[in-house]
Amino acid sequence: MLTIETDHFDYNELTKVYLGGLHLSRLDQFLNTSQTGFAHSSSGTEVTTLLKGLFTAVSICMLQLLFFCLLRPTIKNIYQPRCYYVPVRERMEPLPDGLFAWVMPTIKYNTSYYLSMGLDTYFFIRFVSVLLLFFMVVGNLNLLVLVPVNWTGSSLQYSATGMDKLSVSNIAASKVHRLNFHFVMCLFTVAMFQWLIVYELNSFVKIRHSYLSSITHQASIIARTLLISNIPDDLKDSDKLIDLFSVVPGGVNTIWLSYDSTHMSFLTAQAMNAMDYLEKAQVLYLKEYYAKKDSKYTPWLQKILLKNRKHSDQMPKDHCKYEPSLIPQFYPPIYQGPFHMPVIDRTIWFSLPGILRIFSFQSRVSMIEWALTTLNYLEKEIEQEKTRLAESKLPIHNKFFIEFNDQIGASIASQCLLSYQGTLDLCLTEVHPKDVLWGNIASRNSYLLLIENYVVTLFLIIITVLYIIPVSFIGLLSQMPLITQLLPFFKWLENIPDKARDTISHLLPSILLSLLTEIMMKVFRTLSALKGMQTGASTEANLQHWYFAFLFVQQFIVITILASISVIVKQVVDKPTSIPILLALNLPKAATFFFQYLTVKALTFCGNNFLRIHQLVFHLTIYKFLDSTPRRKFARLTHLTRVKWGTTYPVYSVYSSIGLVYTIISPLISVFIIFVLCLVLVYYKYSLKFIYSHVNESETNGKLYPVALLHLYTGIYCLECCMIGILFLLKNERGECPLIVQGYLMCITFLSTVFFHYTLYKKYSRYFSYLPIIADKPENLSKKQGPDFSENSNGDSYYSDKKLLYLHNSFTYEYPPLWLPLDPLGISEMQIDYAESKVNTLRGGQTKGAIIKLDNYFQTIQIKVSEAPPGYK
Template identity: 50%
Template sequence: MSTIFTEDSYDYSALTSSYMGIFYSQKFEQFLKTTQTGYAHSTSGIEFSFLFKTVFTSLCLCTIQLTFFCFFRSIFKYIYQPRCYCVPVKERMEPLPRGFLSWIAPIMQTSIYFYLSMGLDAYFFIRFISILLLYFIFIGSMNMIVLIPINYTGSDASYSAVGLDRLSLSNIASSNVRRLNAHFILGLVTIALFHWMLLYELQSFVAIRQSYLLSARHKDSIQARVLLISNVPTHLQDIEVLNEIFGVIPGGIRTIWFLYEFDKIECDVERAKKALEVLEISQIKYLNNYIKRNIRRSCFSCFSSDNDKLDDLIEELHVSRFEFQESSEPMFYPPIYVESIRIPKLERRIQITLPGLLRILIFQRKVSMVKWAVEALATKLEEIDAQKRQLVEGKALMYKKVFIEFNTQTGAYIAHQCLLSQNQGSVDSSLIEVNPQDILWHNLSRNNSYACLVEKYVVTIVFISIMILYVVPVSFIGLVSQIPLLVHLMPFLSWIYRFPEEARETISSFLPSILLTILTEIVMVTFRFLTYFKGKLTGSELEIDFSKWYFAFLFVQQFLVVTISSSITVIFKQIVDQPTSIPVLLATNLPKAATFFFQFFALKAFAFCGANFMRIDQLILHHSLYPLKDVTPRQKFRRLTTLPKIKWGTVYPVYSVYACIGIAYSIISPLISLFIIFILSLVLLYYKYSLKFIYSHINVSETQGRLYPLALLHLYTGVYCLECCIIGIFFLSKSEDGNSPMRLQGWFMVVVLLTTIFGHITIYNRYSKHFSYLPILTDKKFKDESIVQEHKSKMGQSKVTQSPEEGKDNENYSQHQLLYVHPAFQFENPKVWLPVDPLGIAERQILRIEEMMPGLQGGVTKGATVTFGKSYRQIKVRISEAPPDYK
């Protein structure tokens, strides 16, 4: 018999069916009644051949995708290497060699210090994956070399595990129970090495972050010296008063920005931009229609692409261009702007814009795109100018927030760490390192009322409810892996039986994983949307809060629910009923789920690698939707130069969970380390490539590396699972005579668990202040640390590009004064941008528009040109420069 004694499971089906009763149906009753057994137990004892079949299928799909990537990489450069072509010349990367596999070596040789140029979040993520990879290579090699032979030979004549479970702790029979001493010793080594890694990385984080923030490049930037203060009462909203209050801060104050009411001007600016877009689209359509009409008249469709024939066409169109009447101008249904809806208690405003096609329902006719756009633009520009004048004259409504720029970084941090007022609820909240492009203005404009506080806690309750009720859609997805039951419930799917058995098995194993991935993505988007309503003032603060909840969700659903029970309510109930049963719960469930995670990580690795490198979505959109959507030069320029951005609050938790699973199984089933190493290697390769050649180098929601220590501390979750599981195994292990020879080791592991908890609290308290603050005193010993000097020199060697917020000191005074004012107040009269065409129609139309609206002076055709398709019936726009009003 096995060394682990397992008691009969409790039946919690009534508990889960209580909140699923709304789905009353006898047909669905079978799968909506959730059992206690985790889904991962179904893979317990699978043979290597089955695992190989699953992995091989995934490998084939991944190989096909990577092959296409290697082939297309040098062809579709704007998709696979946009940072080499779609950014300013000074910020471009050198293109990779054109060879089929010649891109791999340069990527792997790229120093980790290069990614400091993309901010601390990017750098520390590459470091996070790298350090995890080294950790699992070391402990994985050690544990696999020692424990796999012990596990494999741990069975006897009376008991032997089956399949891949023979390589795990589950294969040790009662007669060989003392072999668990090896697991005990290596468990201590694994935990000790984790703490060494953690302390080393936290110390390195503090040194690197502080040397980065104290560097001349950052210290002298405005962002480093600006403090956002909330709950500023009316009597303090005065520049002289604030200068007097903060005069005690070393260095004093340089600039003060008050927060003004911006809802109206923001709405007007958005509508003005929409009107400009409609105006430019109308001119492109006018040009296209003009050419089409005249081609039909001259029967030019039969001509070839000969240059002489093209010249003939241009000459003929020049003659007839003035015959094209204004009646030929494009018409459309203008958008319907609904009056904004204000929710007073929550201090939120809802702005709704309905599609213009709805005007058909009320029998309205189309209107001229040009006339509507010019009239709308003229009206909105007047209203915008009026609101700007109100701001200059001091008549704009002010909110209870203020931005204060200090003369020194030290002064800003001192003010940030001070209690600014003795009155409760007054000047009691501050935020530093605020990027003006990262501000969540609609959250910033709200006061800290009780309604806002209630909204915050309601969102928290919704988060918890989603985590609990996640079992409902998972139950439906579970049907896909049970084809007979699925067909029984939905007879019209009986055609599935026409496929060969191998194909049905592939469908039943792959489809649930795909659907669960989609479902997880939906939850992620929902969490991110709801996090906004927790009142965070900047995107960086939102990323930090989101990462905590997303980690909790992923850990519960991708680990606990899968391994222990298919319902989180079952886990909670058992913990509440018997808190001391946690080790037993883990010891009786985790070993049975080990082989499931072999498949899980193999499928994740191949799916991640193939899909992300291939970028099939962008490849399809580039050749289908984008050519139809990008009508004007401005639209095309915006799409080409808007590089994808990474939301680091989404990325860090995913790999923290993977590492937690790897740590939890590092002793139970050491083969897991092989799969962890594999997926981390592919992830490192992809992100080193994509961060350098695909993603934008500017991260407006930069947290200054604060997500990294959070991700490191999340790894404690995996350590606790490992320790509790080992404790349960040691106390449950029985020898042939019924004794518990590992009880002493079990008590020792209890001491280790308590020590780990104490160490966790101590380490957090020691380093937590360094996550957000900077030291005023830096002794010589700290300054002379080799690690700080090393990273400073590496930062100097890497290609560092100055972000917009850190280059504002060099701009003129007026721009500086508007830096922390809502972007709508910085809106200037736009300039029409049309492409150069052989007929000169664009120039003539620009002059006509400027006559209709003097406020649109300065329209140009420079930087964009028109080219003709093969039949000269469709024009194409090519761009070579930025728009005339681009900033």
């Protein structure tokens, strides 16, 4: 039984000091009511209560999976888009349409298959698979050894209750010697973990080297291109830079200076918006036109449409007359900017809803005429900006892209100190042309960027610390008497049946904590984008560290140890050496909470994501209105979801760290962790092949994997500290501490783990970013290794001119040909001709690949798309 005598602190007075003028009596009561994490409310939970809490989540998940199995063969654009809505060479072979025909093939997919989707994807599948194997072997071994020891560890004087009988909490004072089993198994677990990390880091180095050294990757432009920052003003010339870097073996192929694209992006954004309004207005005209036709024509029009207008010449000519009165009217959007903000060294622009023009008593205008006039004006402005680019008259930023003739030259340059004058001092490798964050590229004031970085970092820390407040509110839901006392409008909870109230108190906190975490993930991603990172890949790598820290602190430390701000600060600052005792007192009591929390989290995740409930609801409702043009519908169908690995790896690093913490303290956790990882693995194996896009511009080439592995040490440290506290804390019946020697050995183990962790990082960290040049010739991996940028492939098809490859995409913008749906009377073709006569660059418009479907019952039309729009790349 864990007991400890502690000093009596005046926490209420301490809270007043911390909160100062913001101190409120109710807030004080709230913050200090519970000096333990709300996960302790699950301590002593019976098996039946735990199963009742999980029953609802399991039932909902099973129902969602059943609907997924039923809908998968029919709604293919949601559940199998990679089989139909991608280029032919990238399509997957669809699985059979049977109810459960997808299950076994998904389970059997080999991990190595996912190499074709990039190293980030491959290593994530490997990450989950390795953790699953670890817990199946080491976790189950702990389960078999320690559960019988814990179960029989009680005495007549002391016995834990409920699920705690299976944990270290059931060890009575008279049987303290049984902790020797836990000590030995802890040493074994730590040793096996260390071996696993070494093995995986070695595998990572070999696989990454083989991948990056493959013939296909070496031939790609991104393998030979660097992004270098802080170029001095006297070197902002391509010829000078080529001459400067001629010392690098292999020489330089191409240099792209980063020109100011603010005005150009402002113009092209308006042009794209005007094109969208033009096509939208023309489709609306079609709908209005056919809505006014007599309903007796509808069946005939539908018949002609299905015959591809073979008999359209039989229609009366008056039906083809252009009627300007049907053209929709609207308030044009209001564009503001660009504005330069010296304080943050950024240039911004924005648009306001056109409806605001009503306050200045402006009248609505023809949507078609406004769009055509705007396009005519922007055509000249865009051409002038392109001319300024060709003549090198645009301002040049202090960053540039340089392509070397071979990969070795790029690797050597990236590892050299290029200047001793504080210039050319920041270098990024493997930069995808579509992954560049041009807003940060434009920032040149290094001091302002540094301050901005520190400010954002401070915000991230504050959020992580203050997040304890909403977590504490959620914790109140598990304490019904307390919440009804503090929040009287929840009095009605006292009138519901006991079973329903118990289900709410056990299940609702887990669900709300999950929802709150999802919200905070978006907040962290937004803040990380403001830290001045120059590529999306850099942002993902930075975000991985912060998001893991946030999740581990808030999803484990806070809800497990202390929910009172004053206690946290007082205990850790005044007595740092008491941390092991703090963990020993609190972690065992929270074990049952994590059984439920992790399971509910996995069931909710898999159920929602397999069914894709948001996409399904939108498909049946709002998309019918949003798909107002063929181009919009095509863009939606072909825009596949992309995984953000920077916030995906940390989630499962935290889950696994929690599993590592409890694998000795409460070994039953292994059963739940294995269940969670199995669900996650099956989901990602299916979705990465059939749902998610295989194109990942923010590919880090596997850099996230070793970081995720090293994050797992957090769980090992917590386990070792907790065991230290337990071994020093527990006393036998005579009041002695018989396990002091084991406690000192565990301290030595902790220090050895820290040293081993540091040594591993020092040894392997260079391989996270750099490519070994002198090494054994790597095996040639699968030729299909994700996005290929070699000159002999479609990789450079983003731009017809290689000289524009690493320039802002606004410089390559051209008006796309109009694309309207085919209609039986030829109205859309008439509209295309009219628009092309007004704007010179609107050429090549067509109706091929899109038709309108006349609805006989509702007298409406729908758009059906069968091909890509004209000029699509």
